[in-house]
Amino acid sequence: MNALDRAKVWLGEAYDEETRNEVQNLIDNDPKLLEESFYKDLEFGTGGMRGIMGTGTNRLNKYTLGAATQGLANYLKEFHGDKELKMVIAHDVRHNSRKFMQIVADVLTANGIKVFIFDNFRPTPELSFAVRHLGCDAGIVLTASHNPPEYNGYKVYWNDGAQIVPPHDKAIIERVGAVKVEDIKFNGNPELLETLDNHVDDVFLKNCVKYGARKQKDGYKSLKIVFTPIHGTSIVSIPEALDRAGFEHVYLVEEQIKPSGDFPTVKSPNPEEPEALSMALDLAKTVEADIVIGTDPDGDRLGIAVRDLDGNLVLLNGNQTNVILTDFLLNELETKNEFQGNEFIGSTIVTSDIFLDLAKHYDIECKLGLTGFKWIGKMIREAEGKQKFVCGGEESFGFMVDDFLRDKDSVTSTLLACHIAAKAKSEGSSIYKKLIEAFIKTKCYQEDLISIVKPGISGAEEIKQMMKDWRSNPPKSFDGSPVVVLNDYKTQESKNLKTGEITPIDITASNVLIFYTEDGSKIAARPSGTEPKIKFYFSVHTELDHVDDYPATLEKLKAKIERLKAELS
């Protein structure tokens, strides 16, 4: 069916009058928007289902959410048989998030599922925690994370608190595809709906403090912290968590603490974008802060700025933040002689390879998954009872500590970063020096990322074509160094270009290409699974012996990355 035929279905009696009028209006007046809104169904990507709010099969609205939820309910019933099912739903600060949450809750209770909701927005990691804490069979967050204001979305969690992966995701998508609008039960059963009191908030925060802060509060009283939730959900958790942990000097970016789906003070509410933290950096200069932290709207990512060797505030990228946190946790286990010998950390294929080196340094395992925290969740589940998960992270500003929840968690990560900063400061060192010390233990890595935005149908086609071109005519060298290994995660093959040897890659197939050059550079290309973007990741490294050598080494690595980037454009 073409877009027009698909749209005509939405003129049927089963759709409400407002929707029918909008569809008619699209048919009569806006063929381009009609095409974009109806040419396909919304898909589940890296972080659940995400889309622009509006009318259509490729938009987020009552009917696409209704179908997704009916499909999920059908699958849960099929999977669990007669069991009484329980779910918990959270939402972020976006426009319509609470309204959508209510629609989703109604569909679930109408299907006989007991549903817990919160009285207001909460950060995504709290939902992951709540699924486990309340013994739910599944969970949902209505959020589009850091996407622009016109987006919303739907993250789905399984009973372990991790986002769904195969086989459940495929099975749910199949069930969703089979749902007809008449099948969606929109009339909720209020008897099955329960609004949670603040007990879950309290236990969640207790756990964050337990895993993020330490009893020994070296320097907690003197550390100056600037925090911004960038108009998002973490305002209800992070200031309280910092307070409970014993930090006394926390400065909030007043202009950004008001929750708002417009994210009015930033171009993009994504801590990956330097601009998102610029107000926080200004405040940090005024109050002479040691550390600056900002989170994305659903409170799972965090961006950090710290003082460099000259005392200037610098933004850390996601890899650097994770190196500091990971090295601290592993070093702590080593110092306290607490390694059992079965520990592992989790990372992803587009994240820095330094995590493999760090794991080697501490003689533990580093497991790699595809992009997306759900894959880290999966490795924890599969290792349960056999191995101990210490922490996991990915380059896109996500980190989690221990396994008390199963998604990236900016709350615990904030506490841990502040603990490390406070402790280092009290010892006359700095959190920045801790990063450099980790580089000295392993190698000095530097990473960067280019995201090229290509919206709409034509953008998606262009991205497809770019990946095709890279496959049919792969670059032979980067910055004068020949490509020696080419990993194609779509065909699940790693090819050694020198020997021609091909080894299978034991990771779920995905449209990702990674090139390794003879001089150790790593270049990865993949379409984003959450936004209309193609992403190119660059990683370079070299040896580092002394802290004082870092600035010069960093300059060299940055220059190399610039040359690699230039070759792409």
Ligand SMILES: O=P([O-])(O)O[C@H]1O[C@H](COP(=O)(O)O)[C@@H](O)[C@H](O)[C@H]1O
């Ligand atoms: O958006 P969030 O904060 O939920 O984060 C989501 O998207 C990120 C980027 O994915 P992609 O490169 O496919 O856009 C993933 O790394 C992350 O695990 C996922 O939860």
Ligand SMILES: [Mg+2]
């Ligand atoms: Mg997020």
